[in-house]
Amino acid sequence: MEQTRFHRKRRGIWGCAVMVYVVSAVFLLVQAAEIQWIDCKTLTVEGKGFADTESFYDRLPARAKEIVDTKVWSLSQNSAGVTVRFTTSATSISARWTLRKDVNMVHMPKTGSSGLDLYIKRDGKWHWVGMGKPATFPVCEANLTTVSAPGTNEFMLYLPLYNGVDKVEIGVPPGVQVSAAAPRGKPVVFYGSSILQGGCASRTGMAFPAILGRWMDRPIINMGFSGNGKMQPEVVEFLAGIDAEAYVIDSMPNMGALAGSGEVTSRTVALVNRLRLAHPQVPIFLVEENPRAGEFAFSSAPVNRQTNIELRAAYDQLIQAGVKGLHLISREWLVGTDGEATVDGQHLNDIGMIRTAEGLLPRLESVLSGSK
Numbered sequence: 001m002e003q004t005r006f007h008r009k010r011r012g013i014w015g016c017a018v019m020v021y022v023v024s025a026v027f028l029l030v031q032a033a034e035i036q037w038i039d040c041k042t043l044t045v046e047g048k049g050f051a052d053t054e055s056f057y058d059r060l061p062a063r064a065k066e067i068v069d070t071k072v073w074s075l076s077q078n079s080a081g082v083t084v085r086f087t088t089s090a091t092s093i094s095a096r097w098t099l100r101k102d103v104n105m106v107h108m109p110k111t112g113s114s115g116l117d118l119y120i121k122r123d124g125k126w127h128w129v130g131m132g133k134p135a136t137f138p139v140c141e142a143n144l145t146t147v148s149a150p151g152t153n154e155f156m157l158y159l160p161l162y163n164g165v166d167k168v169e170i171g172v173p174p175g176v177q178v179s180a181a182a183p184r185g186k187p188v189v190f191y192g193s194s195i196l197q198g199g200c201a202s203r204t205g206m207a208f209p210a211i212l213g214r215w216m217d218r219p220i221i222n223m224g225f226s227g228n229g230k231m232q233p234e235v236v237e238f239l240a241g242i243d244a245e246a247y248v249i250d251s252m253p254n255m256g257a258l259a260g261s262g263e264v265t266s267r268t269v270a271l272v273n274r275l276r277l278a279h280p281q282v283p284i285f286l287v288e289e290n291p292r293a294g295e296f297a298f299s300s301a302p303v304n305r306q307t308n309i310e311l312r313a314a315y316d317q318l319i320q321a322g323v324k325g326l327h328l329i330s331r332e333w334l335v336g337t338d339g340e341a342t343v344d345g346q347h348l349n350d351i352g353m354i355r356t357a358e359g360l361l362p363r364l365e366s367v368l369s370g371s372k
Contacts, residue, residue: 035094035171040084040157043170044180046219047082047159049189049242057082057165059223060238068235071228079159080197081190081209081222085181086170089152093118094171095132096141100164107343108200110134113162117205118144119214121154126214131203134160141171154181156214158205161198162226187219188212188364189242192250192287197224199347206350209248211357216365218245229254231267233274240278246368247275247282248360252289252307253346259306268314276323283367286315287360288331293345296337327367334359 041056050061060068060076068076077100095116103113116132130145147153159165172178190196190209198207205214213220223229223239229251239247249271255264268286275284288308295303315328334356335341341352348356 034173036174036176037096037169037171038178040086040168040170042180043178044085044183045082046085046184046187047079047221049187049221049223049238055164055166057159057168059221064234064238068238069228069232072225072232072235075197075225075228077164078162078197079165080161080207080224081220082159083210083213083219084157084159084168084170085154086157086178087152087154087181088170088172088176088178090147090172090176090178092143092146092173093130093155094141094143095157096139096167096169096171097132097159098166098168099134099138099140099160100166102137103163105162105200107347108162109202111203112198112201112206114140114160115204116142116144116160116168117158117203119156119158119205120145120147120149121156122149124217126156126217128203128205129155134163156181158203158210161201161204161207184217184219186243186245187221188216188246188248188368189221189223189239189244190248190250191223191239192229192248193224193253194226194229195224195253195290195346195348196229196250197222197226199226200343200349201353202350206353208348208353208356208360211353212361212364215357215361216368218368224250227254230258231255231271233270236271236274239271240274244279244282246285246364248285248287248364250287252287252305252311255289255307256305259310262310264307264310265314265317268311269317272314272318272323272326276325281325283325283327285327285329285364285367286311287329288312290331290335290346290356293335293339293342297339327363329360329363331356331359 052061054062057079058077114134118130119126120129132142134140201207209220209222258264335352343349
């Protein structure tokens, strides 16, 4: 008798579990049926300097695989700085993206390394409206925003900073049109270190090149290669192949091991001469290395780093040689003196990203204002 009751109870529990599973499956199918998915490749994709990439969202062309260092090649498969611009009247926007790696960094959130970030353009300015959390692997899906703004709006979606993506889709209600946004002008190309690539922003739109792109309303190309932005000649050759509005070179955080040998100066001179040969009129900005955050706790002035001394020597040499359109940006105070701008004394948090963008903006705009 007790056994029969036990079996009935167990069958009842299993029956409830099956019912819950069926209801959940039906709900997911209905939910999926209420979304139409648009491949982002059909929309306006910015942040790519090359069309002939091995995978669509890579940052270097396929031919670079046999030319550049293996670390640089691997990092080029991260989609840092790549954005998707589109217009739609949708009142709800979702995203579905396929990640290449399950990235777990000790000093950077996955929302920055592997997530998505959505902005809307209102009254000529970009405003953050939602994000996609990489909660699953390899395929992630998230509702990014429920839009309250009426009419057709322009959006910009930032892809992962420290991960690659094989596929990215925008999801909207059935029957709602999603169109490619109008193309913009030539991009500003940023080249440098892990900080420039986006380490360690909390969201993908918070890397300082992305912030500057929104504030200037210009396309940008992020060519940051974590730990490997060392002005290697083969990489410079690819930089020279991009039809750029300007170049911002921020490599000094990766050049420390070369300091003292004269290599920082010689590589800087070679980089500028190669870019100037390819683009005689394009502005080139050389950015000094940040002081370490902790330095200000013990001194009112940061250490005068050898990398910056050699960068200034290169700048002076190039100016004396008659190179035009070259600008040196001192970063002595860009991150502030309170020690709050980094996660580890060097890599920037969101405060540091904002401060860096604020420091660079007037210097870039003063040169680029007439070329938009």
